[in-house]
Amino acid sequence: MNTEPPTGDDLQRMLVSMKETVLDRAEDRRPAPRRRGGRAGIVIGVIALLGLGATSGGVALGMIPQPFTASAPAPTPSPSEPVAPSTPESAPVQETPDPVPTPTPTSTRGPFALDDPSTWTISGDEIGPIALGGQFDAEVDDLGSGTVRPPIDDECPAPGYGAWTWDDGTVIEVLSDLDGVVRVVRVIGDDSTLERSATPSGPHTAGGSGRGATLTAIRSEYPDVHPEDPAASGPWSLWQTSSSGGTITFEIGADAETVVGIKIGDPSQLPRNVCD
Template sequence: MNGNSKRNAARLRGTAMVGAALLAVVLTGCASDSTAPGGTPEPSLTSAAPVESATPTYTATPTADAGDPAGWTVSETGVGPIELGAEFEEARAEVPAWTVEDACSWTAFWNDPDGTVTAYFAEDSEAPDGVATIDVAALTDAVVPEDAPRTAEGIGLGSTSEQVHAAYPDAVEQTATVGDATLLRVGEPGTIFFTFQAGSDVVSAVTVTSRDEPPYEVCG
Protein backbone atom coordinates (compact mmCIF):
# COMPACT_ATOMS: atom_id res chain seq x y z
CA MET A 1 0.00 0.00 0.00
CA ASN A 2 1.44 3.41 -0.97
CA GLY A 3 1.59 6.46 1.24
CA ASN A 4 -1.61 8.03 -0.07
CA SER A 5 -3.61 4.86 0.51
CA LYS A 6 -2.35 4.62 4.08
CA ARG A 7 -3.33 8.24 4.77
CA ASN A 8 -6.82 7.69 3.31
CA ALA A 9 -7.39 4.57 5.43
CA ALA A 10 -6.32 6.44 8.55
CA ARG A 11 -8.77 9.27 7.77
CA LEU A 12 -11.63 6.76 7.26
CA ARG A 13 -10.88 5.05 10.59
CA GLY A 14 -10.85 8.45 12.35
CA THR A 15 -14.13 9.47 10.74
CA ALA A 16 -15.75 6.15 11.79
CA MET A 17 -14.59 6.60 15.39
CA VAL A 18 -15.98 10.15 15.55
CA GLY A 19 -19.30 8.96 14.07
CA ALA A 20 -19.57 6.16 16.62
CA ALA A 21 -18.90 8.59 19.44
CA LEU A 22 -21.57 11.00 18.19
CA LEU A 23 -24.09 8.14 17.85
CA ALA A 24 -23.42 7.08 21.45
CA VAL A 25 -24.06 10.63 22.67
CA VAL A 26 -27.35 10.82 20.73
CA LEU A 27 -28.55 7.47 22.05
CA THR A 28 -27.68 8.46 25.60
CA GLY A 29 -29.68 11.65 25.23
CA CYS A 30 -32.72 9.73 23.92
CA ALA A 31 -32.57 7.31 26.80
CA SER A 32 -32.43 10.05 29.43
CA ASP A 33 -35.02 12.40 27.91
CA SER A 34 -38.52 10.96 27.33
CA THR A 35 -40.06 14.33 26.52
CA ALA A 36 -42.03 14.20 23.30
CA PRO A 37 -41.84 16.99 20.72
CA GLY A 38 -43.67 20.04 21.97
CA GLY A 39 -42.50 19.60 25.57
CA THR A 40 -45.16 17.09 26.69
CA PRO A 41 -43.70 14.24 28.76
CA GLU A 42 -44.32 10.81 27.38
CA PRO A 43 -46.39 8.62 29.71
CA SER A 44 -44.26 6.33 31.79
CA LEU A 45 -44.54 2.65 31.07
CA THR A 46 -43.63 1.82 34.63
CA SER A 47 -46.75 0.46 36.38
CA ALA A 48 -47.81 2.26 39.54
CA ALA A 49 -47.74 0.40 42.81
CA PRO A 50 -51.18 -1.12 43.56
CA VAL A 51 -53.27 0.86 46.05
CA GLU A 52 -54.75 -1.27 48.78
CA SER A 53 -58.43 -0.58 49.37
CA ALA A 54 -59.44 0.15 52.93
CA THR A 55 -61.16 -2.68 54.72
CA PRO A 56 -64.73 -1.57 55.56
CA THR A 57 -65.62 -1.42 59.21
CA TYR A 58 -69.05 -2.34 60.49
CA THR A 59 -70.82 -1.00 63.55
CA ALA A 60 -73.02 -3.45 65.35
CA THR A 61 -76.65 -2.41 65.76
CA PRO A 62 -77.11 -1.40 69.37
CA THR A 63 -79.45 -3.53 71.42
CA ALA A 64 -82.48 -2.05 73.14
CA ASP A 65 -81.65 -0.28 76.38
CA ALA A 66 -83.52 -2.18 79.07
CA GLY A 67 -83.64 0.94 81.21
CA ASP A 68 -85.13 3.18 78.53
CA PRO A 69 -88.35 1.74 77.06
CA ALA A 70 -89.01 5.06 75.31
CA GLY A 71 -86.29 4.12 72.85
CA TRP A 72 -87.70 0.68 72.08
CA THR A 73 -89.21 -0.29 68.73
CA VAL A 74 -92.63 -1.91 68.43
CA SER A 75 -92.94 -4.62 65.80
CA GLU A 76 -95.22 -7.55 65.06
CA THR A 77 -92.85 -9.84 66.96
CA GLY A 78 -92.36 -7.84 70.12
CA VAL A 79 -91.49 -4.60 71.86
CA GLY A 80 -87.83 -3.77 72.42
CA PRO A 81 -86.04 -6.78 73.95
CA ILE A 82 -89.32 -8.52 74.85
CA GLU A 83 -90.49 -10.96 72.21
CA LEU A 84 -93.76 -12.77 71.76
CA GLY A 85 -93.41 -16.46 72.60
CA ALA A 86 -90.33 -15.96 74.77
CA GLU A 87 -90.19 -17.86 78.04
CA PHE A 88 -91.56 -15.61 80.74
CA GLU A 89 -88.47 -15.88 82.97
CA GLU A 90 -86.18 -15.23 80.01
CA ALA A 91 -88.15 -12.09 79.20
CA ARG A 92 -87.91 -10.98 82.83
CA ALA A 93 -84.15 -11.38 82.68
CA GLU A 94 -84.07 -8.88 79.80
CA VAL A 95 -85.75 -6.21 81.97
CA PRO A 96 -84.79 -6.92 85.59
CA ALA A 97 -86.23 -3.61 86.82
CA TRP A 98 -89.76 -4.67 85.89
CA THR A 99 -91.81 -5.94 88.83
CA VAL A 100 -93.86 -9.10 89.30
CA GLU A 101 -96.52 -9.31 91.97
CA ASP A 102 -97.32 -12.56 93.73
CA ALA A 103 -101.01 -12.17 92.95
CA CYS A 104 -100.25 -11.78 89.24
CA SER A 105 -97.11 -13.87 88.80
CA TRP A 106 -97.61 -14.28 85.06
CA THR A 107 -97.23 -10.54 84.44
CA ALA A 108 -94.30 -8.10 84.70
CA PHE A 109 -95.03 -4.37 85.10
CA TRP A 110 -93.14 -1.14 84.46
CA ASN A 111 -94.12 2.47 85.19
CA ASP A 112 -92.42 5.56 83.86
CA PRO A 113 -90.83 7.53 86.73
CA ASP A 114 -92.83 10.57 85.57
CA GLY A 115 -96.08 8.65 85.92
CA THR A 116 -97.08 9.18 82.29
CA VAL A 117 -96.60 5.73 80.78
CA THR A 118 -97.18 2.20 82.03
CA ALA A 119 -96.36 -1.13 80.43
CA TYR A 120 -96.60 -4.85 81.03
CA PHE A 121 -95.94 -8.19 79.38
CA ALA A 122 -97.71 -11.38 80.31
CA GLU A 123 -98.22 -14.99 79.43
CA ASP A 124 -101.64 -16.61 79.43
CA SER A 125 -102.48 -17.41 83.04
CA GLU A 126 -104.67 -20.36 82.04
CA ALA A 127 -102.37 -21.85 79.43
CA PRO A 128 -98.82 -20.54 79.95
CA ASP A 129 -96.86 -20.88 76.75
CA GLY A 130 -94.47 -17.97 76.68
CA VAL A 131 -95.16 -14.24 76.46
CA ALA A 132 -98.54 -13.71 74.80
CA THR A 133 -99.10 -9.97 75.26
CA ILE A 134 -96.92 -6.86 75.49
CA ASP A 135 -98.78 -3.64 76.22
CA VAL A 136 -97.81 0.02 76.56
CA ALA A 137 -100.41 2.57 77.70
CA ALA A 138 -100.64 6.29 78.35
CA LEU A 139 -101.62 7.52 81.81
CA THR A 140 -102.16 11.13 80.72
CA ASP A 141 -103.42 12.90 77.61
CA ALA A 142 -100.11 14.73 77.20
CA VAL A 143 -98.14 11.66 76.08
CA VAL A 144 -96.57 11.81 72.61
CA PRO A 145 -95.01 8.98 70.57
CA GLU A 146 -91.47 9.90 71.66
CA ASP A 147 -92.40 9.24 75.30
CA ALA A 148 -92.84 5.50 74.82
CA PRO A 149 -92.02 2.57 72.51
CA ARG A 150 -93.20 3.19 68.94
CA THR A 151 -93.09 1.50 65.56
CA ALA A 152 -90.37 1.98 62.98
CA GLU A 153 -92.78 4.38 61.26
CA GLY A 154 -92.93 6.51 64.41
CA ILE A 155 -96.46 5.53 65.43
CA GLY A 156 -97.13 5.19 69.13
CA LEU A 157 -98.96 6.70 72.09
CA GLY A 158 -100.47 10.05 71.15
CA SER A 159 -100.55 9.35 67.40
CA THR A 160 -103.85 10.17 65.69
CA SER A 161 -105.98 7.69 63.76
CA GLU A 162 -105.14 9.63 60.60
CA GLN A 163 -101.44 9.12 61.25
CA VAL A 164 -101.97 5.42 61.87
CA HIS A 165 -103.86 5.02 58.59
CA ALA A 166 -101.23 7.04 56.73
CA ALA A 167 -98.46 4.77 58.03
CA TYR A 168 -100.54 1.59 57.65
CA PRO A 169 -103.11 1.96 54.84
CA ASP A 170 -104.25 -1.64 55.38
CA ALA A 171 -105.01 -1.19 59.09
CA VAL A 172 -108.34 -2.79 59.99
CA GLU A 173 -110.76 -1.22 62.44
CA GLN A 174 -112.55 -3.36 64.97
CA THR A 175 -114.48 -2.79 68.17
CA ALA A 176 -113.22 -4.24 71.41
CA THR A 177 -115.24 -7.20 72.66
CA VAL A 178 -115.26 -5.77 76.18
CA GLY A 179 -115.55 -2.04 76.73
CA ASP A 180 -116.16 0.65 74.15
CA ALA A 181 -112.67 1.20 72.76
CA THR A 182 -111.93 1.18 69.04
CA LEU A 183 -108.96 -0.83 67.78
CA LEU A 184 -106.87 -0.44 64.66
CA ARG A 185 -105.17 -3.75 63.84
CA VAL A 186 -102.02 -3.89 61.73
CA GLY A 187 -101.42 -7.23 60.08
CA GLU A 188 -103.26 -10.44 60.77
CA PRO A 189 -105.05 -10.98 64.10
CA GLY A 190 -102.49 -11.31 66.84
CA THR A 191 -100.04 -8.60 65.80
CA ILE A 192 -100.08 -4.85 66.58
CA PHE A 193 -103.16 -3.12 67.96
CA PHE A 194 -103.62 0.61 68.45
CA THR A 195 -106.33 1.40 70.98
CA PHE A 196 -108.53 4.52 70.91
CA GLN A 197 -110.77 5.18 73.89
CA ALA A 198 -114.37 6.21 73.18
CA GLY A 199 -114.57 9.79 71.95
CA SER A 200 -110.80 10.08 71.45
CA ASP A 201 -108.83 10.22 68.22
CA VAL A 202 -105.39 9.56 69.71
CA VAL A 203 -103.72 6.25 70.53
CA SER A 204 -104.02 5.43 74.23
CA ALA A 205 -102.37 2.01 74.09
CA VAL A 206 -100.15 -0.01 71.80
CA THR A 207 -100.37 -3.77 72.15
CA VAL A 208 -98.50 -6.64 70.52
CA THR A 209 -100.29 -9.89 71.21
CA SER A 210 -100.90 -13.38 69.89
CA ARG A 211 -104.54 -13.05 70.98
CA ASP A 212 -107.39 -12.00 68.71
CA GLU A 213 -107.42 -8.66 70.53
CA PRO A 214 -105.73 -7.05 73.53
CA PRO A 215 -106.97 -8.44 76.88
CA TYR A 216 -109.36 -6.18 78.75
CA GLU A 217 -107.56 -6.93 82.00
CA VAL A 218 -104.50 -9.00 82.79
CA CYS A 219 -104.66 -9.80 86.48
CA GLY A 220 -108.39 -10.29 86.96
Protein backbone atom coordinates in the same frame (compact mmCIF):
# COMPACT_ATOMS: atom_id res chain seq x y z
CA MET B 1 -45.54 -75.91 -17.77
CA ASN B 2 -42.88 -75.85 -15.03
CA THR B 3 -42.00 -72.23 -14.27
CA GLU B 4 -39.64 -72.96 -11.38
CA PRO B 5 -35.97 -72.04 -12.10
CA PRO B 6 -33.53 -75.03 -12.35
CA THR B 7 -31.50 -75.81 -9.30
CA GLY B 8 -28.79 -78.24 -8.31
CA ASP B 9 -27.81 -80.85 -10.95
CA ASP B 10 -30.30 -79.50 -13.48
CA LEU B 11 -28.65 -76.12 -13.28
CA GLN B 12 -25.18 -77.63 -13.76
CA ARG B 13 -26.30 -79.67 -16.75
CA MET B 14 -27.86 -76.63 -18.31
CA LEU B 15 -24.66 -74.64 -17.90
CA VAL B 16 -22.54 -77.45 -19.36
CA SER B 17 -24.91 -77.75 -22.32
CA MET B 18 -24.74 -74.05 -22.96
CA LYS B 19 -20.96 -74.10 -22.84
CA GLU B 20 -20.78 -77.00 -25.30
CA THR B 21 -23.12 -75.23 -27.67
CA VAL B 22 -21.03 -72.10 -27.56
CA LEU B 23 -17.85 -74.06 -28.14
CA ASP B 24 -19.33 -75.92 -31.10
CA ARG B 25 -20.41 -72.72 -32.71
CA ALA B 26 -17.07 -71.13 -32.06
CA GLU B 27 -15.32 -74.14 -33.61
CA ASP B 28 -17.43 -73.89 -36.76
CA ARG B 29 -16.68 -70.25 -37.21
CA ARG B 30 -13.07 -70.54 -36.34
CA PRO B 31 -10.60 -69.16 -38.98
CA ALA B 32 -7.37 -70.87 -39.87
CA PRO B 33 -5.27 -71.35 -36.80
CA ARG B 34 -2.56 -68.93 -36.24
CA ARG B 35 -1.44 -69.38 -32.69
CA ARG B 36 -2.34 -71.93 -30.13
CA GLY B 37 -2.11 -69.78 -27.11
CA GLY B 38 -4.37 -67.13 -28.53
CA ARG B 39 -7.24 -69.54 -29.23
CA ALA B 40 -7.10 -71.10 -25.80
CA GLY B 41 -7.23 -67.69 -24.16
CA ILE B 42 -10.24 -66.73 -26.21
CA VAL B 43 -12.05 -69.93 -25.33
CA ILE B 44 -11.37 -69.53 -21.62
CA GLY B 45 -12.54 -65.90 -21.76
CA VAL B 46 -15.72 -66.90 -23.59
CA ILE B 47 -16.44 -69.65 -21.03
CA ALA B 48 -15.91 -67.23 -18.16
CA LEU B 49 -18.16 -64.69 -19.77
CA LEU B 50 -20.78 -67.33 -20.38
CA GLY B 51 -20.61 -68.41 -16.76
CA LEU B 52 -20.96 -64.88 -15.54
CA GLY B 53 -23.68 -64.13 -18.04
CA ALA B 54 -25.66 -67.19 -17.13
CA THR B 55 -25.42 -66.50 -13.47
CA SER B 56 -26.34 -62.85 -13.94
CA GLY B 57 -29.19 -63.77 -16.25
CA GLY B 58 -30.50 -66.35 -13.84
CA VAL B 59 -30.51 -63.82 -11.10
CA ALA B 60 -32.08 -61.20 -13.33
CA LEU B 61 -34.73 -63.63 -14.62
CA GLY B 62 -35.39 -65.06 -11.23
CA MET B 63 -34.08 -68.49 -12.27
CA ILE B 64 -31.65 -68.69 -9.39
CA PRO B 65 -33.38 -68.20 -6.09
CA GLN B 66 -31.99 -65.48 -3.93
CA PRO B 67 -32.33 -65.30 -0.14
CA PHE B 68 -35.47 -63.29 0.80
CA THR B 69 -34.90 -60.42 3.16
CA ALA B 70 -38.07 -59.21 4.87
CA SER B 71 -38.25 -55.50 5.27
CA ALA B 72 -38.87 -54.29 8.78
CA PRO B 73 -42.42 -53.00 9.35
CA ALA B 74 -42.80 -49.31 9.43
CA PRO B 75 -42.87 -48.09 13.02
CA THR B 76 -46.33 -47.21 14.28
CA PRO B 77 -46.37 -43.60 15.41
CA SER B 78 -47.14 -43.38 19.09
CA PRO B 79 -49.85 -40.90 20.11
CA SER B 80 -48.26 -37.74 21.21
CA GLU B 81 -49.28 -36.20 24.50
CA PRO B 82 -51.27 -32.97 24.19
CA VAL B 83 -49.11 -29.98 24.56
CA ALA B 84 -50.41 -27.42 27.01
CA PRO B 85 -50.95 -24.10 25.33
CA SER B 86 -48.26 -21.71 26.22
CA THR B 87 -49.09 -18.25 27.44
CA PRO B 88 -47.42 -15.55 25.41
CA GLU B 89 -44.83 -13.74 27.42
CA SER B 90 -46.48 -10.47 26.55
CA ALA B 91 -49.92 -11.56 27.86
CA PRO B 92 -50.95 -9.79 31.08
CA VAL B 93 -51.06 -11.88 34.23
CA GLN B 94 -54.63 -12.42 35.40
CA GLU B 95 -54.85 -12.46 39.18
CA THR B 96 -57.86 -14.11 40.82
CA PRO B 97 -59.29 -11.76 43.44
CA ASP B 98 -59.91 -13.10 46.90
CA PRO B 99 -63.59 -13.94 47.50
CA VAL B 100 -65.49 -11.19 49.25
CA PRO B 101 -67.15 -12.54 52.40
CA THR B 102 -70.92 -12.21 52.50
CA PRO B 103 -71.83 -9.61 55.08
CA THR B 104 -73.81 -10.85 58.05
CA PRO B 105 -77.35 -9.45 58.00
CA THR B 106 -77.85 -6.87 60.70
CA SER B 107 -81.04 -6.07 62.49
CA THR B 108 -82.98 -3.09 61.15
CA ARG B 109 -84.11 -2.27 64.68
CA GLY B 110 -82.29 0.70 66.12
CA PRO B 111 -80.24 0.46 69.31
CA PHE B 112 -82.14 0.92 72.53
CA ALA B 113 -81.48 1.39 76.22
CA LEU B 114 -83.11 -0.99 78.71
CA ASP B 115 -83.84 1.83 81.12
CA ASP B 116 -85.38 4.13 78.48
CA PRO B 117 -88.56 2.75 76.81
CA SER B 118 -88.68 5.77 74.51
CA THR B 119 -85.82 4.10 72.57
CA TRP B 120 -87.73 0.84 72.12
CA THR B 121 -89.19 -0.08 68.75
CA ILE B 122 -92.54 -1.83 68.30
CA SER B 123 -92.90 -4.55 65.66
CA GLY B 124 -95.33 -7.43 65.18
CA ASP B 125 -93.38 -9.76 67.48
CA GLU B 126 -91.24 -7.51 69.71
CA ILE B 127 -91.45 -4.44 71.87
CA GLY B 128 -87.93 -3.42 72.78
CA PRO B 129 -86.16 -6.35 74.46
CA ILE B 130 -89.38 -8.34 75.01
CA ALA B 131 -90.25 -10.89 72.32
CA LEU B 132 -93.34 -12.99 71.85
CA GLY B 133 -92.77 -16.75 72.16
CA GLY B 134 -89.96 -16.46 74.70
CA GLN B 135 -90.03 -17.64 78.28
CA PHE B 136 -91.47 -15.05 80.64
CA ASP B 137 -88.51 -14.99 83.09
CA ALA B 138 -85.93 -14.73 80.31
CA GLU B 139 -87.74 -11.88 78.56
CA VAL B 140 -88.23 -9.65 81.59
CA ASP B 141 -85.07 -10.34 83.59
CA ASP B 142 -83.40 -7.12 82.35
CA LEU B 143 -86.32 -4.81 83.09
CA GLY B 144 -85.54 -4.30 86.76
CA SER B 145 -88.13 -4.29 89.52
CA GLY B 146 -91.79 -4.34 88.65
CA THR B 147 -95.10 -5.80 89.66
CA VAL B 148 -95.01 -9.50 88.84
CA ARG B 149 -97.90 -11.84 89.56
CA PRO B 150 -97.42 -15.60 88.97
CA PRO B 151 -100.37 -17.93 88.25
CA ILE B 152 -102.58 -18.28 91.32
CA ASP B 153 -102.67 -22.10 91.54
CA ASP B 154 -103.38 -25.20 89.46
CA GLU B 155 -107.09 -25.23 90.36
CA CYS B 156 -107.63 -21.62 89.40
CA PRO B 157 -105.29 -20.93 86.46
CA ALA B 158 -104.38 -17.41 85.50
CA PRO B 159 -101.77 -16.14 83.06
CA GLY B 160 -98.38 -15.05 84.28
CA TYR B 161 -98.39 -11.27 84.50
CA GLY B 162 -95.85 -8.52 85.00
CA ALA B 163 -96.02 -4.72 84.82
CA TRP B 164 -93.17 -2.18 84.79
CA THR B 165 -93.70 1.58 85.14
CA TRP B 166 -91.37 4.43 84.10
CA ASP B 167 -91.18 8.06 85.19
CA ASP B 168 -92.86 9.38 82.03
CA GLY B 169 -95.98 7.38 82.88
CA THR B 170 -95.33 4.54 80.44
CA VAL B 171 -96.39 1.09 81.62
CA ILE B 172 -95.29 -2.16 79.98
CA GLU B 173 -97.46 -5.22 80.60
CA VAL B 174 -96.22 -8.75 79.78
CA LEU B 175 -98.60 -11.74 79.85
CA SER B 176 -97.71 -15.42 79.45
CA ASP B 177 -99.64 -18.67 79.24
CA LEU B 178 -99.51 -21.45 81.85
CA ASP B 179 -96.28 -22.76 80.27
CA GLY B 180 -94.61 -19.42 80.89
CA VAL B 181 -94.52 -18.47 77.19
CA VAL B 182 -95.00 -14.76 76.47
CA ARG B 183 -98.19 -14.28 74.42
CA VAL B 184 -99.03 -10.56 74.79
CA VAL B 185 -96.97 -7.41 75.36
CA ARG B 186 -98.83 -4.16 75.93
CA VAL B 187 -97.85 -0.49 76.20
CA ILE B 188 -100.28 1.58 78.31
CA GLY B 189 -100.10 4.49 80.75
CA ASP B 190 -101.99 7.10 82.71
CA ASP B 191 -104.58 8.39 80.27
CA SER B 192 -105.34 11.46 82.40
CA THR B 193 -101.90 12.85 81.81
CA LEU B 194 -101.60 11.71 78.18
CA GLU B 195 -101.46 14.50 75.63
CA ARG B 196 -101.25 14.40 71.91
CA SER B 197 -97.69 14.93 70.83
CA ALA B 198 -95.72 14.95 67.62
CA THR B 199 -93.15 12.86 69.50
CA PRO B 200 -95.07 10.22 71.47
CA SER B 201 -93.58 8.97 74.71
CA GLY B 202 -92.59 5.40 75.35
CA PRO B 203 -92.01 2.71 72.71
CA HIS B 204 -93.00 3.54 69.12
CA THR B 205 -93.33 1.95 65.70
CA ALA B 206 -90.71 2.20 62.94
CA GLY B 207 -92.55 5.29 61.66
CA GLY B 208 -92.55 6.95 65.11
CA SER B 209 -96.13 6.22 66.17
CA GLY B 210 -96.65 5.52 69.88
CA ARG B 211 -98.94 6.54 72.74
CA GLY B 212 -100.15 10.05 72.00
CA ALA B 213 -100.07 9.60 68.20
CA THR B 214 -103.24 10.19 66.19
CA LEU B 215 -105.30 7.69 64.25
CA THR B 216 -104.67 9.86 61.18
CA ALA B 217 -100.90 9.32 61.58
CA ILE B 218 -101.45 5.58 62.06
CA ARG B 219 -103.48 5.41 58.85
CA SER B 220 -100.69 7.22 57.01
CA GLU B 221 -98.03 4.81 58.27
CA TYR B 222 -100.17 1.68 57.85
CA PRO B 223 -102.64 2.07 54.94
CA ASP B 224 -104.11 -1.36 55.72
CA VAL B 225 -105.03 -0.53 59.32
CA HIS B 226 -108.67 -1.35 60.07
CA PRO B 227 -111.04 -1.63 63.06
CA GLU B 228 -110.89 -4.95 64.86
CA ASP B 229 -114.67 -4.74 65.01
CA PRO B 230 -116.07 -3.04 61.87
CA ALA B 231 -119.04 -1.86 63.93
CA ALA B 232 -116.83 -0.13 66.50
CA SER B 233 -114.59 2.54 65.01
CA GLY B 234 -115.23 5.41 67.42
CA PRO B 235 -114.16 6.00 71.06
CA TRP B 236 -112.30 3.17 72.74
CA SER B 237 -112.04 1.24 69.48
CA LEU B 238 -109.23 -1.14 68.50
CA TRP B 239 -107.43 -0.82 65.16
CA GLN B 240 -105.17 -3.53 63.74
CA THR B 241 -102.46 -3.78 61.10
CA SER B 242 -100.23 -6.61 59.92
CA SER B 243 -96.55 -6.03 60.59
CA SER B 244 -93.36 -8.04 60.45
CA GLY B 245 -93.84 -11.07 62.68
CA GLY B 246 -97.48 -10.51 63.64
CA THR B 247 -100.26 -8.03 64.32
CA ILE B 248 -100.10 -4.63 66.03
CA THR B 249 -103.25 -3.37 67.75
CA PHE B 250 -103.73 0.32 68.49
CA GLU B 251 -106.14 1.31 71.29
CA ILE B 252 -107.96 4.57 70.61
CA GLY B 253 -109.08 6.82 73.51
CA ALA B 254 -112.32 8.58 74.34
CA ASP B 255 -111.81 11.24 71.63
CA ALA B 256 -111.79 8.51 68.89
CA GLU B 257 -108.49 9.88 67.63
CA THR B 258 -105.68 9.60 70.19
CA VAL B 259 -103.70 6.36 70.61
CA VAL B 260 -103.68 5.48 74.33
CA GLY B 261 -102.26 1.98 74.11
CA ILE B 262 -100.48 -0.44 71.75
CA LYS B 263 -100.26 -4.20 72.07
CA ILE B 264 -98.82 -7.14 70.14
CA GLY B 265 -99.74 -10.81 70.37
CA ASP B 266 -102.94 -12.82 70.53
CA PRO B 267 -104.91 -12.63 73.81
CA SER B 268 -106.92 -15.70 72.76
CA GLN B 269 -103.84 -17.83 73.50
CA LEU B 270 -104.07 -16.87 77.20
CA PRO B 271 -106.10 -19.02 79.63
CA ARG B 272 -109.30 -17.50 81.05
CA ASN B 273 -109.39 -16.95 84.76
CA VAL B 274 -112.75 -18.30 85.92
CA CYS B 275 -112.00 -18.12 89.65
CA ASP B 276 -113.20 -15.04 91.54
